[in-house]
Amino acid sequence: MDENRRPIKTRSAGWARYITNRLVKRDLSPNQISVASIAFAFVGIAALNIDNGIAGSLLCAIGIQLRLLCNLFDGMVAIEGGKKSDIGSLYNEFPDRIADSLLLVGLGYAIGWPDLGWCAALFAALTAYVRVFGGSIGLPQSFIGPMAKQHRMAVMTVGLLLNAVEASVYASHYVLLMALIIITLGSAATCVTRTLAIARQLKGAAHVDQ
Structure with missing residues (x-):
């Protein structure tokens, strides 16, 4: 398996392989599927900004899942499908960063915390930067969290699904604010854990060479 490929157990599922085969037969390229992930992210977050209640929350949650499915199938069509x-x-890489930014920045605007949304998007992009940097210096890319x-x-x-209930009952969006805070702090922590992992690998390689 490609050491720089995100490990996803779902790739071995029968339904995933079936859909992959269908996509290959329809002559869809992995790059087209990757770009589609941006479209799903945009439609989902646009729906949330138009209506941050039940309908918008559910549509955004669906958009996120479709975006993730695109992220699954673009790789499967490329590798397993031979394309x-x-x-x-x-x-x-690029569509992922755009989709992440759309969703996180858009979430901030949808709940009236745009600065926090931009901060979350920045740290999310930095997690990918640290991962790719490790690969650029010859190390296996690290996909660790938290x-x-x-x-x-x-x-x-999960925040969107809970917000559908909270917004309908209390007309507030505290759960989405908490979700955004968790994502921001967790992404910052991920930057640290991945950087430390790179440092450990470099030190280990140095000791081997001595």
């Missing part, structure tokens, strides 16, 4: 391209690595991409999206999805 890797010369610029696939570019499409594998707030990797799948964790950020899980926290936001």
Whole structure:
């Protein structure tokens, strides 16, 4: 397995392989699927900013899950489907960063905390920067948390589902604020854990060379 590929157990599921085969037969490229993840993120967060109640929360949660499915299938179509391209690595990273930023910044605006949304997006991007930096110096890319991409999206999805209840009963959005705070602090912590992991690997390599 590619050491720089995010480990996802779902890849081995029968339904995932079935959908992958269907996508390959429809001649969809991994890059097209990657770009579609941005569209799903945009539609979801736009819905939340139009209506931060029940409908918007549910639509945004669905948008997040569709975005994650795109992240799953672009890699499967590329690797398992044999459709890797010369610029696939570019499409594998850039749409993720755009989708993350759209969702986190948009969440901040939807609940009246835009500065916190921008801060969350910054730390989310930095987690990816640290990971890719490790790969750029010859180390296996580290996908550890505590707030990797799948964790950020899980926290936001749960927050949206709970917000659908909170908004309808109390007309407030404290659970989404808490979700955004957790994502921000957790992403900052992830930057630290990944940086420390890189430092340990570098020190270990230095000791081996001595």
